[in-house]
Amino acid sequence: MTSMRAVLIKDGKGPIENLHIAETAKPVPKDGEVLVKIKAFGLNRMDISQRLGHYPPPAGASDILGVEFSGTIVELGNGVEQWQVGDEVMGLVGGGAYAEYVNVPATHIMAKPKHLSWAEAASIPENWFTAFQAVVLVSEIIPGDNVLVHAGASGVGIAAIQLAHFYKANDVIATASTKEKLDWLLSLPSGATHAVNYKTQDFAEEVKKITNGKGVGVLVDFVGQSHWHKNIQSLGLDGRMTLLAALSGAEVPTVNLGPILFKRLRIQGSTLRSRSADYQSKLIKQFQQEVLQNITGSDGNGELRVYIHKVYPWTEIQEAHREMEANNNSGKIIVEVV
Missing domain, CATH: 3.90.180.10 (Medium-chain alcohol dehydrogenases, catalytic domain)
Known part of the structure; x- marks a missing residue:
């Protein structure tokens, strides 16, 4: 062999x-x-x-x-x-x-x-497909949406931030754990419009200030349990949250269903690796048609890098x-x- x-x-x-x-x-x-x-x-x-x-x-x-x-x-x-x-x-x-x-x-x-x-x-492939699935297919971003992306300096996070701009979002807010990462996200050509240190700041309060109380229409989260309550606070009317992972834990104690009802929130888990081959092939085809040709290297001048x-x-x-x-x-x- x-x-x-x-x-x-x-x-x-x-x-x-x-x-x-x-x-x-x-x-x-x-x-x-x-x-x-x-x-x-x-x-x-x-x-x-x-x-x-x-x-x-x-x-x-x-x-x-x-x-x-x-x-x-x-x-x-x-x-x-x-x-x-x-x-x-x-x-x-x-x-x-x-x-x-x-x-x-x-x-x-x-x-x-x-x-x-x-x-x-x-x-x-993995980062951009995952971000495209979360922002475009699941959250169904529309022009003018405010967007919150956790783990903003991760590969998926950076792709999601750029895709939010590409699909004409308004404010694109990112969270990260260090000043260096936050400064970097703010410096990117299609980077975050606002950046929040989730370890030292209340990101829900910051979202409220940034959006003048409106909240975000699209939220991409990898963290899970520790961010849940502030995520719900951060979402605006008809907000859509896509959960990609639960790095801090999957069980959330004392969940209040009230805000989900009166804000008409849509919360959906999303995976890519476990999807069917047919689903993945269709996702790849749509990504190629809408996004791929616009991605350049980090030293390029494209909107997506x-x-x-x-x-x-x-x-x-x-x-x-x-x-x-x-x-x-x-x-x-x-x-x-x-």
Whole structure:
């Protein structure tokens, strides 16, 4: 059996120190799939959860970490006609991107824009698809909406902030934990119009001041329990909150249903990795049609840009995970396969 190198986890789960590069079976594309030789892959917080044994991959997906990548097609499965060997692509998978090669459905890749580097292309799929789903599809942003984005300096957060501007939001408010991150978010060309330190400020009170008491129409949250009550306070009439994670906990004590009723709030959980292949392919197609062509590199002059915190060689995968776990990043952490 032909082998490849990949980042594996000793004992199947565990601490950062269990990550190591080793030989494993090279995948063979099935009908409707392509085999991609990976140039770079992105890190996401779900990778930490999976490494610790808390977030198994979807049925049928590789148990190797990693859901987004850029690379070159090296083999086509039966029935694939829209791609050619040698095409430069970026894409989304249920798992397997921390490797030299990955199988991916032909509907789950996009042509890599020529103006983007391999690292920049790998930073797009998971973050931008998730943000697009939350802001546009679930929250149904409309021009003039005020928007609140938590974890604003994360990859998804930065994408959500920029998409809010792209779809003609009014105030775009971001929260983060340090002055450095807040200043950075305010400095970006399509960054936050206002930034709040959730550790030292009451973000609900700040939202009230910024919006002249109106509140926000769109709210994107990863935090859950600790932010719940202030989130409800921050939402205006007919406000829509999309929950992407519950990093502070999933159980909220003493929930008051009153504000949800009289404000006519809509609160929806949203995931991407567990969605059906058909849903994901339609999402990718819509994203390509509406957004992708407008994204430039961080040194470009487009309204939408990618922002990379740091690029690591995959021989430093442990250091890359430490940086993400320490919450030090402003922008995306990318790893190159070398």
